[in-house]
Amino acid sequence: xxxxxxxxxxxxxxxxxxxxxxxxxxxxxxxxxxxxxxxxxxxxxxxxxxxxxxxxxxxxxxxxxxxxxxxxxxxxxxxxxxxxxxxxxxxxxxxxxxxxxxxxxxxxxxxxxxxxxxxxxxxxxxxxxxxxxxxxxxxxxxxxxxxxxxxxxxxxxxxxxxxxxxxxxxxxxxxxxxxxxxxxxxxxxxxxxxxxxxxxxxxxxxxxxxxxxxxxxxxxxxxxxxxxxxxxxxxxxxxxxxxxxxxxxxxxxxxxxxxxxxxxxxxxxxxxxxxxxxxxxxxxxxxxxxxxxxxxxxxxxxxxxxxxxxxxxxxxxxxxxxxxxxxx
Ligand code: AMP
Ligand code: TRP
Numbered sequence: 001x002x003x004x005x006x007x008x009x010x011x012x013x014x015x016x017x018x019x020x021x022x023x024x025x026x027x028x029x030x031x032x033x034x035x036x037x038x039x040x041x042x043x044x045x046x047x048x049x050x051x052x053x054x055x056x057x058x059x060x061x062x063x064x065x066x067x068x069x070x071x072x073x074x075x076x077x078x079x080x081x082x083x084x085x086x087x088x089x090x091x092x093x094x095x096x097x098x099x100x101x102x103x104x105x106x107x108x109x110x111x112x113x114x115x116x117x118x119x120x121x122x123x124x125x126x127x128x129x130x131x132x133x134x135x136x137x138x139x140x141x142x143x144x145x146x147x148x149x150x151x152x153x154x155x156x157x158x159x160x161x162x163x164x165x166x167x168x169x170x171x172x173x174x175x176x177x178x179x180x181x182x183x184x185x186x187x188x189x190x191x192x193x194x195x196x197x198x199x200x201x202x203x204x205x206x207x208x209x210x211x212x213x214x215x216x217x218x219x220x221x222x223x224x225x226x227x228x229x230x231x232x233x234x235x236x237x238x239x240x241x242x243x244x245x246x247x248x249x250x251x252x253x254x255x256x257x258x259x260x261x262x263x264x265x266x267x268x269x270x271x272x273x274x275x276x277x278x279x280x281x282x283x284x285x286x287x288x289x290x291x292x293x294x295x296x297x298x299x300x301x302x303x304x305x306x307x308x309x310x311x312x313x314x315x316x317x318x319x320x321x322x323x324x325x326x327x328x
Contacts, residue, residue, distance in 0.1 A: 003037045005143035008177075010041035010083065010136055012050075015060040017067040018203035020187035020196035023246065024148035028182050030072035032146060038078035039140050039310060040068060042303075045083045045090070046133070049126040050118065065299050067206055070289035075302040083136065085307030088314040092135040092321065093128065099164040100131050108153055134158040138174045139314045146180045150195070155179040171324035173317075184246065192221030192239045207289055210279040217275040222267045229266040240267070240274055248277045 009029055017026065029040055042061050051057070061082060073080055083089060105111060105127050114129075115122050125132075137145055137158050145155055155177060162174040186195055189202025196203050204216050220240050226233040235241035235257050244253050252273065259265040292299055 004035050005037070006140055007032045007036040007038045007144045007146060007180075008041070008137055008140045008142035009146050010043040010046070010133075011064070012047040013042050013044055013057060013060040013064050014047075014198055015056070015063045016205045016207050017064060017071075018196055018198060018205050019243075020148070020189070020203065021067075022071065022206055023184040023187050024182055025146060026068060026071050028146035028180060029068070032144065032180070033072075033074055033078050036144060038073075039142075039313075040073055040078060040080050041083050041136060041310070042081070043083040043133075043136065046129060049123060049129055050114070050121075052121075061303075062296065062299065063207075065303060066289050066292050069292055069299070069302070070285050071206070075306065079306045079309045080302055081306035081310045082303055085303070086139070086311045086314045088311065088318045089132065089135045089139055091318060092139055093132045095321065095325065096135055096138075096161055096165060097128060097131050099168050100161060104157070104160075105130065108157065110150070110153060130154050130157045131161070134161045137177050138162060139317050140310070141175050141313075141317060142177045143175065144180050145177045146182075149181055149185045152179055152181075169324045169326075173320045173324045188239045188242070190216060190220045190239075192224070204278075206282060206285060209286075213279055213282070214272070214275040217271050217278065218268070220271055222270070226267065229268075230263050232263045233260040233267070235260045240271055243278070244270075244274050247281050248274065252277070 007029075009025065011021065011025065029038065032038055042064050044057060044061060047057060047060075048054070065080065068080065069075065108130060111127060111129070114126055118126075133154050134157065137155075145151075145158075147155065156179075159176045162176045165174050166172055188194065189196035189200060190204065191200070191202045194200055194202060204213060208216070217240075222240050223233045223235075223238045225231070238260070241253075241256060241260070244256055248256075256265060256270055256273070260270065
């Protein structure tokens with residue numbers, strides 16, 4: 001079947017993926033493969049803007065490849081690769097930087113947040129992060145970019161950069177990408193408050209064992225106004241209920257919705273039910289992941305092959321870009 005266009009997404013190799021990554025991004029990576037030519041990238045160069053040491057980079061890249069493959073990325077059909085295997089992206093990053101106003105980069109909320117998080121390491125690469133991200137996207141003539149809501153300003157930045165570049169060089173060689181989010185815009189962590197993220201240690205890893213997952217789910221914060229089992233709760237503001245709506249059968253969701261409000265079901269019971277349903281849902285993922293983990297050279301071959309296929313597209317785009325820029 002002819003596909004509609006191209007999808008591209010990437011994520012920094014932070015290691016094992018969590019429910020936020022899955023519900024906010026990976027679910028779309030997998031679904032979009034059916035209708036789009038798909039390219040997924042583990043952005044190790046972007047990771048260098050924040051990491052203090054690269055000693056875990058290889059392992060984290062491997063862990064992420066395992067998670068993405070186990071979640072359903074199909075490497076025969078789609079391209080799965082590592083960013084640094086396609087050095088053309090660095091060249092395009094440099095060209096795009098010439099049409100990028102400095103102030104636009106310093107104004108980005110994502111940059112300001114990083115400055116707050118790592119004031120001792122505000123490096124040049126960190127400032128150029130969105131330019132490199134734009135290079136990732138446009139190098140593959142991407143139509144659609146599935147990412148979580150936090151990345152929306154970066155996609156808007158990419159669109160503006162494409163317009164500036166095409167205008168400046170009087171060309172149509174670069175394509176303006178569209179952002180695509182999942183229905184769950186922001187997955188909240190087990191603290192019931194902040195966005196789920198590894199750095200806040202409020203996450204639930206997809207690859208944990210069933211026991212570890214249950215332990216983590218038991219720590220989830222529910223409706224804070226509900227102190228005792230005999231107090232009625234409010235599912236509308238409870239993160240555990242939000243998760244039930246995603247992972248539990250409809251009858252169970254309906255039952256909890258009624259029983260929680262009249263203190264017929266306690267938070268511990270409610271959480272254990274969620275943990276069971278989540279573990280059931282993740283069973284096939286975990287089995288597939290364990291199998292892949294036992295075949296590291298097979299996974300490495302997938303990444304190497306993906307790199308070659310990605311590079312062929314990148315080289316074609318770069319010759320068009322150089323031509324449009326009239327580089328001698
Ligand atoms: P990160 O792990 O922050 O590099 O993010 C990788 C991808 O997952 C990006 O597309 C993010 O937008 C998405 N993502 C990360 N955390 C969450 C979350 N808590 N809720 C929704 N999407 C998320
Ligand atoms: N900035 C993205 C994140 O933190 C990762 C990323 C790099 C990306 N290049 C990309 C996402 C290109 C989509 C497209 O999650």
